[in-house]
Amino acid sequence: xxxxxxxxxxxxxxxxxxxxxxxxxxxxxxxxxxxxxxxxxxxxxxxxxxxxxxxxxxxxxxxxxxxxxxxxxxxxxxxxxxxxxxxxxxxxxxxxxxxxxxxxxxxxxxxxxxxxxxxxxxxxxxxxxxxxxxxxxxxxxxxxxxxxxxxxxxxxxxxxxxxxxxxxxxxxxxxxxxxxxxxxxxxxxxxxxxxxxxx
Numbered sequence: 001x002x003x004x005x006x007x008x009x010x011x012x013x014x015x016x017x018x019x020x021x022x023x024x025x026x027x028x029x030x031x032x033x034x035x036x037x038x039x040x041x042x043x044x045x046x047x048x049x050x051x052x053x054x055x056x057x058x059x060x061x062x063x064x065x066x067x068x069x070x071x072x073x074x075x076x077x078x079x080x081x082x083x084x085x086x087x088x089x090x091x092x093x094x095x096x097x098x099x100x101x102x103x104x105x106x107x108x109x110x111x112x113x114x115x116x117x118x119x120x121x122x123x124x125x126x127x128x129x130x131x132x133x134x135x136x137x138x139x140x141x142x143x144x145x146x147x148x149x150x151x152x153x154x155x156x157x158x159x160x161x162x163x164x165x166x167x168x169x170x171x172x173x174x175x176x177x178x179x180x181x182x183x184x185x186x187x188x189x190x191x192x193x194x195x196x197x198x199x
Contacts, residue, residue, distance in 0.1 A: 088175030103135030
């Protein structure tokens with residue numbers, strides 16, 4: 001029994017080290033910046049390593065009954081590329097619809113790339129990835145749990161995004177799972193409201 005105590009103590013110590021001392025990228029601004037200024041645009045572009053484009057249209061989709069159909073329509077209309085990154089991708093009614101749409105586009109010659117977080121999609125990654133890969137999609141886990149990368153265990157991708165043909169983008173807080181799609185979605189519990197996020 002002593003060895004179990006030692007192993008348990010070592011594991012707890014490791015968890016504390018991982019969660020308290022994992023490296024992080026420090027983002028901070030020395031002084032407040034007027035969000036209407038050109039300086040704000042410069043700081044935003046240099047921090048995000050991207051260029052701000054003008055003349056875009058933004059539409060707020062307030063729950064899964066709005067954003068999932070729009071996302072699936074965009075995927076079905078893809079001609080060149082579909083790029084998706086998600087923390088959560090779970091099989092289920094909506095997950096299977098995404099798999100079918102993504103696989104269909106890949107079979108049609110569209111380059112489909114998907115990154116799923118190894119922890120957020122834990123338990124569902126391989127079941128979701130298999131039919132996608134068989135259809136020709138490139139599917140990769142982000143930050144797999146390996147013994148040599150345990151110090152980065154808490155370095156997760158919480159990005160939920162979909163970019164179609166470099167023209168249509170969905171960003172927000174929802175992954176792909178039934179609990180954003182319908183009431184009682186998580187473990188099909190009757191009377192449980194669906195999760196609300198925006199895209």
